[in-house]
Amino acid sequence: MDQQSPHAEAIRARLEKYLEGKDFFFNPDEDIVDSIIKAMDKRHEKYGKDYCPCRRVTGDAEKDAAIECPCAYHLKEIEEEGFCHCRLFSKE
Ligand code: SF4
Numbered sequence: 001m002d003q004q005s006p007h008a009e010a011i012r013a014r015l016e017k018y019l020e021g022k023d024f025f026f027n028p029d030e031d032i033v034d035s036i037i038k039a040m041d042k043r044h045e046k047y048g049k050d051y052c053p054c055r056r057v058t059g060d061a062e063k064d065a066a067i068e069c070p071c072a073y074h075l076k077e078i079e080e081e082g083f084c085h086c087r088l089f090s091k092e
């Protein structure tokens with residue numbers, strides 16, 4: 001794992017907690033996990049929210065709430081494709 005900012009570490013800790021008891025996990029490729037978390041941290045710096053780095057931020061806070069990680073779409077994506085859009089979460 002790269003050296004990460006305190007907020008990136010907080011994102012990781014929050015998502016690790018979220019994953020407890022789930023039937024999906026962080027992508028086993030640590031480089032992917034690091035780069036997604038790093039990109040999410042940049043979004044937090046810019047927007048003040050942990051928005052998905054793989055989706056467009058509209059500027060409409062109500063709409064954008066759906067893309068705060070874990071987003072409103074990930075469960076369906078993982079069920080249908082085995083991973084979320086960013087490939088942060090994976091079935092394996
Ligand atoms: S696609 Fe994955 S990384 Fe992006 S917000 Fe959804 S769950 Fe998080």
